[in-house]
Amino acid sequence: MSQxxxxxxxxxxQTLIHTCTRFQVVNFFVSPGSRSTPLLLAALSHPQVRLHRIVDERGAAYAALNFARASSQPVAVITTSGTAAGNLMPAVMEADRAGIPLLLLTADRPPELLGVGANQTTRQKDLFLNLVRASWQLPTGNHETPALNEIARQLSECLVKLDHPLPGPVHINCPFREPFFLEAIDPPRITIPLRDAPEEPDLPDAILARVRSAKRPLITLGRIETVKEQSLLAPILQHLRLPIYTDIGSGFRLTQFPSHVSGLELIIQSTKFCPQPPDFVLHIGSYTVSKHYWQWLTSQSQTPQICQLSFRGESVNPMLIPTHYHDRLRPEQIASILQECTKLPANDWLTSTIPHTMSDMMENVSPPWLPPLMQQLPCPASFFFGNSSVPRYFQLFALPSQPQPVPVAINRGVSGIDGNLHSLLGWTLGNELPAIAVMGDLTFYHDLNALPFLSKLPFPLLIIVLNNAGGSIFYNLPIASHSEICDYWFACRDAVELPIPDLARTFNFQYHCIE
Known part of the structure; x- marks a missing residue:
């Protein structure tokens, strides 16, 4: 090795960190570890970098993921070697499915320590290969190392893929030799070949022609991942005169606007009031929480035409309905198409079939805690929902009551119940808004080590834990008929008898119990 x-x-x-900042990666979530010392020192010495310390790597990755979701900027996570890198996997799976730009910087042992029994060592190169948009290993420091400009160029080839052509995670594996703790050096003077975004398709006029010719058009807003994307669409919705169905993950389910169809999930499950499905659906964003919605679309012999406008290339077709995809559109293009739809004549075919008493019906059957929560919601504020039953409660029963969009985050890409409290941490730091989190007891149980960090947030925070005896969603499945199996092996009722009052006192949270 060279001296x-x-x-x-x-x-x-330092070249790595400097290159990251040129691609708007300035927020780094860091977990402690020796092998990642060079990355930490380089980040500490860069004036643009903001560091966030999270002790647990799995939690750090979830926090970074949701900071990116809230801030609409790519975010990095730095780990040491070994299982620390493996702990990123759940959040990487979510970032892949949700199309969130998450940069994974995993420190590693140098190549000569692989396969010889060295401690805390595994094969980390291409560890996330099937889930990331790009994967590359930094060269180690020796006489064969490329020039810094060449390293910066190759890094740029990877980092541009955080956002183009399909947003998602990128992995840079970083082998380092000891010693690590070095005197700071001047940042390298390098020129980074920034790339323009790949060419995007022109605005498809055919979409407007399909909407215009439909007798029963419906605009569906599926899950919309980032606050930036939500904010681009928000001012347009007030002027649309076509029925609009919103998913809880869109950020608009709780918002009042003239053509908003609320209560649709309850109506389409009714034999008395169920309306005829649409003949054309303009679907914006990703998948929806409601399975009943998709079953409704396919309830007639002739299924509707579906045209999906995708922010990040994800296809939405769980019922295998023939669909026209327009993927890889920039958010501004999708907003432009929606803006053109405001010129179309009013069509109330769906809203006219829903009973005027629907809002009263929804309040009568909703969980008792939900209406008071919505009535006292601070403005502005944001929501974070755990998975499983919670988003379904809001999708079914929450009435649109807010004058402005309420940012909503759910780790719905692969719907894990782990890492949700750390996700809440990153979401709140990225939004810089008061936050309300609602999750079940089993989800809360999964991520308790985030509580000391949440208690130090500089923003108002309300965490609502539903004491639903563990995995209550399993009681809606056929296994519920075998209660002795369901209680122990699925719902885990005995495993989540948490001393929540004691936890609240330990971490300086105010605690209230609502019977």
Whole structure:
């Protein structure tokens, strides 16, 4: 090894961090570890970088993911080697499915320590290969190391894929040799070849022609991942005169606007009031929480035409309905198409079939805690929902009551119940708004080590834990008929008898119990 390798290693780490900032990656979530020291020192020395310390790597990745979701900017997570890198996997799976730009910087042992029994060592190169948009390993500091400009160029080839052509995670594996703790060096003077975004398709006029020719058009807003995307659509919705169905993950389910169809899930399950399905659906965003919605679309012999406008290339077709996809559209293009729809004549075919007493019916059957919560919701504020039953409660029963969009985050890409409290942490830091989190007891139980960090947030925070005896959603499935199996092996009722009052006192939360 060259005697200049330590300084060269520091220069490589600083080149990496400097290149990240050129791609708007300025927020780094860091977990403690020795092997990642060069990355931490390089980040600490860069004036644009903001560091966030999270002790648990799995939690750090979830926090970074949801910070990116809230801020609409790519975010990085730095880990040491070994299982620390493996702990990123759940959040990487979510970032892949949700199309969130999450940069994974995993420190590693140098190549000569692989396969020889070295401690805390595994094969980390391409660890997330099937889930990331790009994967690359930094060169180690030796006489064969490429020039810093060449390293920056190759890093740029990877980092541009955080956002283009399909947003998602990128992995850079970073082998470092000891010693790590080095004197700071001047940042390398490098020129980074920034890339323009790939060419996007022109605005498809055919979409407007399909909407115009439909007798029963419906605009569906599926899950919309980032606050930026939600904010682009928000001012347009007030002027649309076509019926609009919103998913709880869209950020608009709780918002009042003239053509908003609320209570649709309850209506389409009714044999008395169920309306005829649409003949054309303009679907914006990703998948929806409601399965009944998709069953309704396919309830007639002739299924509707569906045209999906995708922010991040995800296809939405769980019932295998023939669908026209327009993927890889920029948010501004989708907003432009929706803006053109405001010129179309009013069509109330769906809203006219829903009983005027629907709002009263929804309040009568909703969980008793939900209407008071919506009536006292601070403005502005944001929501974070755990998975399983909670988003379904809001999708079914929450009435649109807010004059402005309420940002909503759900880890709905692969619907895990782990890491939700750390996700709430990152979401709130990225939004810088008062936050309300609603989750079940089993979800809360999964991520208790986030509580000390949440208690130090500089923003008002309300966490609502539903004491639903563990995995209550399993009682809606056929296994519920075998109660002795369901209680123990699925709902885990005995495993989540948490001393929540004691936890609240320990971490300086106010606690209230609502019977």
């Amino acid at each position: 200049h390798a330590p300084s060269q290693q520091a220069a490589i780490a």
